[in-house]
Amino acid sequence: MEHERIQEQVFCQSCGMPIQDASLLGTDRDGSKNSEYCMYCYETGEFKQPDISLQGMTDLCTGFMVQDGMTEDTARQLLAEQLPRLKRWSALQSPEA
Ligand SMILES: [Zn+2]
Incomplete structure (x- = not known):
């Protein structure tokens, strides 16, 4: 019996969306699933929105x-805490090169 449920909670490392099903995962260049980002990102x-x-x-x-x-207030508050910790954005906060 095959099912694509993901065991642990995965959050997209770009938008923070909880990825509850493998079908929501983004894809790598070779078409395989990427385990860090969602299909929308x-x-x-x-990245679909590289800029x-x-x-x-x-x-x-x-x-x-x-x-x-x-x-909107709650959403912005949550995102302000969550997004900067994600892989895509935390890299931007490193000291200037
Ligand atoms: Zn995403």
Whole structure:
């Protein structure tokens, strides 16, 4: 019996979305599943929005979370805590090269 449920909770390292099913995972260049990013952020080895800023991502995610029934204030507060810890954004906060 095959099922694609993921055992541990995985969060997209770009947008923070919980990835509860392997079908939501993004794909690498060779078409295999990427285990760090969701399909909305990452496809065939590239970010779908390569130039988006942390602020831009916050705005984008806020929109989805508000659609989901969250207030904008709560959504922004959550994202302000969550997004900077994700792999895609934490790298940006390293000291200037
Ligand atoms: Zn994502």
